[in-house]
Amino acid sequence: MPVVGMVGGGQLARMTQQAAIALGVELRVLASDPGDSAAKVVSDAPVGDHRSLPDLLAFAKGCDVVTFDHEHVPTEHIRALEEAGVAVHPGSAALLYAQDKAAMRERLTEIGAPCPPWRRVSEPSDVTSFGDEHGWPVVLKAVRGGYDGRGVWVVGSAEEAAAVMSEVTVPLMAEACVRFTREIAVLVARSPHGQGVCYPVVETVQENGICTEVLAPAPDLDPADAAKAQRVALDIATRLGVTGLLAVEMFETPDGVLVNELAMRPHNSGHWTIEGARTSQFEQHLRAILDLPLGSPAPTAPHVVMANVLGGTEPSVYPRYLHVMAHDPAVKVHFYGKDVRPGRKIGHTTALGTRLAHVRDRARHAADYLAGVIDE
Numbered sequence: 001m002p003v004v005g006m007v008g009g010g011q012l013a014r015m016t017q018q019a020a021i022a023l024g025v026e027l028r029v030l031a032s033d034p035g036d037s038a039a040k041v042v043s044d045a046p047v048g049d050h051r052s053l054p055d056l057l058a059f060a061k062g063c064d065v066v067t068f069d070h071e072h073v074p075t076e077h078i079r080a081l082e083e084a085g086v087a088v089h090p091g092s093a094a095l096l097y098a099q100d101k102a103a104m105r106e107r108l109t110e111i112g113a114p115c116p117p118w119r120r121v122s123e124p125s126d127v128t129s130f131g132d133e134h135g136w137p138v139v140l141k142a143v144r145g146g147y148d149g150r151g152v153w154v155v156g157s158a159e160e161a162a163a164v165m166s167e168v169t170v171p172l173m174a175e176a177c178v179r180f181t182r183e184i185a186v187l188v189a190r191s192p193h194g195q196g197v198c199y200p201v202v203e204t205v206q207e208n209g210i211c212t213e214v215l216a217p218a219p220d221l222d223p224a225d226a227a228k229a230q231r232v233a234l235d236i237a238t239r240l241g242v243t244g245l246l247a248v249e250m251f252e253t254p255d256g257v258l259v260n261e262l263a264m265r266p267h268n269s270g271h272w273t274i275e276g277a278r279t280s281q282f283e284q285h286l287r288a289i290l291d292l293p294l295g296s297p298a299p300t301a302p303h304v305v306m307a308n309v310l311g312g313t314e315p316s317v318y319p320r321y322l323h324v325m326a327h328d329p330a331v332k333v334h335f336y337g338k339d340v341r342p343g344r345k346i347g348h349t350t351a352l353g354t355r356l357a358h359v360r361d362r363a364r365h366a367a368d369y370l371a372g373v374i375d376e
Helices: 011-023 053-060 075-083 092-099 101-111 124-134 158-167 223-240 281-289 318-327 356-371
Strands: 003-007 026-030 065-068 118-121 138-142 152-155 172-176 182-190 196-198 202-207 210-216 244-253 256-263 303-310 332-335 345-353
Touching: 003 011, 003 053, 011 026, 011 281, 026 053, 053 075, 065 281, 075 092, 092 101, 092 256, 101 118, 101 172, 101 223, 101 256, 118 124, 124 138, 124 158, 124 172, 138 158, 152 158, 182 223, 182 281, 196 223, 210 356, 223 244, 223 256, 244 281, 303 356, 318 332, 318 356, 345 356
Parallel strands: 003 026, 003 065
Antiparallel strands: 118 172, 138 152, 138 172, 182 196, 182 202, 182 244, 202 210, 210 303, 244 256, 303 345, 332 345
């Protein structure tokens, strides 16, 4: 049976292990620490540095394919793996567009994908001219390295832009601040021989730059608009040569959808698929990178809601776990094997059913109780 190597030992690799077991696939994980989330459950989890080419080459030996649970491996190292004959999915040519936001915008603009106005900026005057042309406030983004709201600054004036740029040393880009109705996401998978599948469009609820809930399918979304968003995502996967999963985060606006971000790996917006779809995103990613026939993305219930569990002030959530199980035996809870820290994603809950409001209340109640936000 094939051996898949996943660079990164976070919760995405941990949940991929569950899918690998059922598929009969051996998963290896390159962890940064023995205490990493996935290293606790994967037997073959050598410790290494994803920024070290020797560590990556040593890890890749014995793997049939190498993939990633984050985007932080240097692009030049991924190219070196490919030049050494390692099968890497997604490949460096595609993954670049999930690593470099300016390169992503340039490529998406080139292929005609709907995007907000944007520009590379290096001086405060660049931001000023952009804001004067496209309106204030302006969103400044780190070209590389930002996630979960990090590396993003909303500035309302030239003075605020100058203050940010005086403290930030990484390359930046400016984007128009989109007046969106809500945020949605489309998860697609594409295999090396070109088969593609698309999951239902979901609504993502963000608080302080962190996704707190995912509603599947996105409620009250016109079927024609949903189909258009899916076509955009599938076209991006094809035109960029993505292999594996691609999550396309979008803004829904009165004039249509705009692409916000790309992720080429299992994604927070797809955790609902573990119980809520015929094929979970983790199994689908393995199928895709191994060039196996892709599984059905069909949902298992009319409504599925995933709620992230964020760490609170209590160091242990296990005593609360008992009460969540007793209160609603149908709610599923996934823990990531992480130490509790305030605001840190330590797990998620999933509820399924026929009435969205009821399903959402159940998932949210369980997550809030586990986090210590509520006590009853």
